[in-house]
Amino acid sequence: MKLVRETLKQEELISMIEKLAKAIYQDIKHHNNPTFSVPSRSSDNIIYNERKDVIYLGDRESKRSFHNTGTSTAFTQMLFILSIIHEAAVNGKHLTKREIYYQDPELFDKDQKTSDDIIEDIAVTLGVTRPCLRVVATAKGVCIGDLTLREGEDTFNCNMLGRGGWSISPFIDEVEIVDCGAEFVLVVEKDAAMIRLVEEEFHKKYNCLLITGKGQPDIATRRLVRRLHKEEGLPVYILTDSDSYGMQICSSYKRGSISLSFESPYLAVPKAKYLGLLPSDLDKFKVPKAARLKMTEWDIKKAQTMLQYPWISKNRRWKKELLLMLERKEKAELQALAKHGITFMTDVYIPQKLETMDWI
Amino acid sequence: MKLVRETLKQEELISMIEKLAKAIYQDIKHHNNPTFSVPSRSSDNIIYNERKDVIYLGDRESKRSFHNTGTSTAFTQMLFILSIIHEAAVNGKHLTKREIYYQDPELFDKDQKTSDDIIEDIAVTLGVTRPCLRVVATAKGVCIGDLTLREGEDTFNCNMLGRGGWSISPFIDEVEIVDCGAEFVLVVEKDAAMIRLVEEEFHKKYNCLLITGKGQPDIATRRLVRRLHKEEGLPVYILTDSDSYGMQICSSYKRGSISLSFESPYLAVPKAKYLGLLPSDLDKFKVPKAARLKMTEWDIKKAQTMLQYPWISKNRRWKKELLLMLERKEKAELQALAKHGITFMTDVYIPQKLETMDWI
Incomplete structure (x- = not known):
């Protein structure tokens, strides 16, 4: 090794x-x-x-x-x-x-x-x-919440930057974590979900940091999440769409990726929890059939490949969720929850998942 | 109309x-x-x-x-x-x-x-x-430089956020421009060029705002550029790669786009200057042949379509540059200038273009 x-x-x-x-x-x-x-x-x-x-x-x-x-x-x-x-x-x-x-x-x-x-x-x-x-490398992630950072001569708090937030520095290793008042990190796959979280002031109500990598996360974003976990001891929860791509993204935050395996120890957060949207959430939270999407050929192939990875095949709960997805051949975006009202995700879904420790 | x-x-x-x-x-x-x-x-x-x-x-x-x-x-x-x-x-x-x-x-x-x-x-x-x-809509732009903004209860200066900068708020119309110490706006197509500009502290040396829309700019980014121009009277200069896609992006900052023509008056900055990388810059700044790329079929078709638009065909200098590109069938990325040294773009190219008013 x-x-x-x-x-x-x-x-x-x-x-x-x-x-x-x-x-x-x-x-x-x-x-x-x-x-x-x-x-x-x-x-x-x-x-x-x-x-x-x-x-x-x-x-x-x-x-x-x-x-x-x-x-x-x-x-x-x-x-x-x-x-x-x-x-x-x-x-x-x-x-x-x-x-x-x-x-x-x-x-x-x-x-x-x-x-x-x-x-x-x-x-x-x-x-x-x-x-x-x-x-x-260029960084595209954003961070919002009670986190005070120092880079060069600048000291700033990511809770004071309106609803835009801090554009994560490509030089993240030279950024010092000065103080962190937040209690956990909520990583969001896409920034569309971030808009709802920010408008509902989820980060203030639940005293957390909201971080999005805007799809496949870049190194700087993953590194910041890892540093918050290691240096500040913050638990990390991850929200993605319920599809093979979302699961893959969550997995790379957690365990690292194959292509950058030599950097995994420096980027991965093995204790990160996959909050959802899990395939089993679709029934549990009554996502209507009309809001679910058929998996494409690509989705199915991707899911089947993932099943072969030891980090999935040896992980009972990940495997179960992935098999359920393949059995149903259904996927869903986080916003499918909006059918129950636009604030269902922030008022009901996330709080309930966190409270009942309903993650994998 | x-x-x-x-x-x-x-x-x-x-x-x-x-x-x-x-x-x-x-x-x-x-x-x-x-x-x-x-x-x-x-x-x-x-x-x-x-x-x-x-x-x-x-x-x-x-x-x-x-x-x-x-x-x-x-x-x-x-x-x-x-x-x-x-x-x-x-x-x-x-x-x-x-x-x-x-x-x-x-x-x-x-x-x-x-x-x-x-x-x-x-x-x-x-x-x-x-x-x-x-x-x-989601916003992916970033702004760095001496600009004080207020959104809700937060007041902050985009010059104090390290090398990451401010992630432009999706709610840009609700952001108030409190104070602007910068003298012009430099819009950069891609964030790879932004990294060099930020490392060289171009925004501090030349007292300007650096804004990137990270490719095709979203509405919030275009709106911020427009507001800085209208409300603060800042001149706007645009840097893109030298290809049809870059010219198209510059054109949409300047004149608006076809698909959102009804919003053009609210997004466009007709007086924005296209600084480069212009097709005529390739020889002028001795970009070596090896650093130039062949235009693809798509590039050529795109350029030919653009030539039909009245805002190109009636604009002598834009037309001339586009025709030169088509004649050479060459394109080049901004970083091609790095062949002359990584700081050539910030130390020589941009200052010389600005000083000699070498734009279209």
């Missing part, structure tokens, strides 16, 4: 890269074949830790040598990006993935996917997370 | 709907055929005002009667949604489009597009914008 560091000082990054570069230099000097040993990030090199309920990266590695026609390009790409990251770190800058790509599009076969992959490879080779490389 | 009101008090909305309902009631009572006269929102009912450089809705209307097999469903849908909007307004609530849909999915043929269209029809029938109906 490969564990990576989740924080790294600027100077440490610089010296790590220089150490790697010196080893390459020695290889060249002694007429050896300069080689990187890169942990494999492929989907068959992941380890699911059932006790911890987290997806980790396995121990398999592959070699990328300069004197090997099959790997010389990847070797060159790695060395080039290492030099760019080094230069940025020396200058105290961050980089975006796209900026790295544009340093030499031809070297990356004019495809940004190539350089993006190499960046992840470098992170895992150095045994750190991607943000440790000072490579930032 | 159909002009709509851009602000409406809650009580006015209620009485407008009641007036409409009473007319329908009288029709029924006198055995007339209850009918709505709905301005047509189709693309052949738009008027381009060349002098003002704004797209308006034309005067054509269609009738929706209850006793007409072709329109009775649409009539019923309109009346139903009017009653929902009325009820929400009486209770001081807002609604999302999706919540409206779920009040009766079967009435809308189980397709949210149907209810969304009816909502726009109601707005234009009442002669108001959609937000006036208290129907809110």
Whole structure:
């Protein structure tokens, strides 16, 4: 099981890269074949830790040598990006993935996917997370509620920003949690549901933080949720639509994802509770048939694939919900609850689920 | 030319709907055929005002009667949604489009597009914008810079929120601009460019507001840009990628869009300047060939369609840039400038463009 560091000082990054570069230099000097040993990030090199309920990266590695026609390009790409990251770190800058790509599009076969992959490879080779490389990705999450943060010289409370809230910083690791008056985190898959929660002032009535990743959450949003859980000890509850995509999103908040398994320990919140909308909620809360949707071919295939994952197949309650969904071939959006009145979700559904601890 | 009101008090909305309902009631009572006269929102009912450089809705209307097999469903849908909007307004609530849909999915043929269209029809029938109906859409824009806003009891400055910034409120019309120290607005198409601008503290060095709509901008983001221009007199400059999609986005900030032409006067900023990345910038700023991309079939078709629009064909400089793009069949992302160094965009490109007034 490969564990990576989740924080790294600027100077440490610089010296790590220089150490790697010196080893390459020695290889060249002694007429050896300069080689990187890169942990494999492929989907068959992941380890699911059932006790911890987290997806980790396995121990398999592959070699990328300069004197090997099959790997010389990847070797060159790695060395080039290492030099760019080094230069940025020396200058105290961050980089975006796209900026790295544009340093030499031809070297990356004019495809940004190539350089993006190499960046992840470098992170895992150095045994750190991607943000440790000072490579930032755009963040689209929003946070509202009684949370005081400090970034640089700015100190602010996310409860004082009207109904818009704080746009989560892409540099989330450099944000300090100064104070947190909220008692739990409610993560919402989509921002349409967020509008209702905010209008009903759910975060004030229940003294919680509302966070949405607006669909598939980005790294910064997941990282903030994790930090609130670890540093502030806040319980985390997750609300999604009742479909395979929603379950997948909840699972990635909880356990991490396959593609970023090496960063899971730094992003996952295994104790997060899946509040709903659960397939079993549809009958329990009398969601009318007309407000339910037929699962598409894609939905069904996705659900069937998910059933194969050990973190679903070994989890009795997740499996049961997913099987129920597949049996009914029905899905539903959170707003289907609005049939019982637009405030049913905030006045009845969520409070009742929380009170009766009705989650999985 | 159909002009709509851009602000409406809650009580006015209620009485407008009641007036409409009473007319329908009288029709029924006198055995007339209850009918709505709905301005047509189709693309052949738009008027381009060349002098003002704004797209308006034309005067054509269609009738929706209850006793007409072709329109009775649409009539019923309109009346139903009017009653929902009325009820929400009486209770001081807002609604999302999706919540409206779920009040009766079967009435809308189980397709949210149907209810969304009816909502726009109601707005234009009442002669108001959609937000006036208290129907809110999700907002994904972000604002950073010296701008003090008030929403409800919260007063805050968008310069004090770290590098995340303020997530623009979906209820933007209820946000008050308290004070604005910034001197202009720089609108950025994508948030990847925003990260660079924020890291270089461009908004502090040049005392401006940075706003991104994260791709195709939502209504709230466009509305905020417009309000900053109208209420605070700030000049607006727009940065996009150099492709047909980027030009289209810039055009919708400037002149409004075809699909929401009735809201253009309330969203457009005709005096906004298109700073770049212009097709002519690619040579001017020596963007290397390797960092340019081939236009796809879709890009080319889109550009050719845009050339037919009067707001392009009658605008010499826009037309020239678009023709140059089509001649070269090349596009480029803003980050292509990073080839000259990651801070080239913030240190050289934007300042030089602003100083030499090199925009269209």
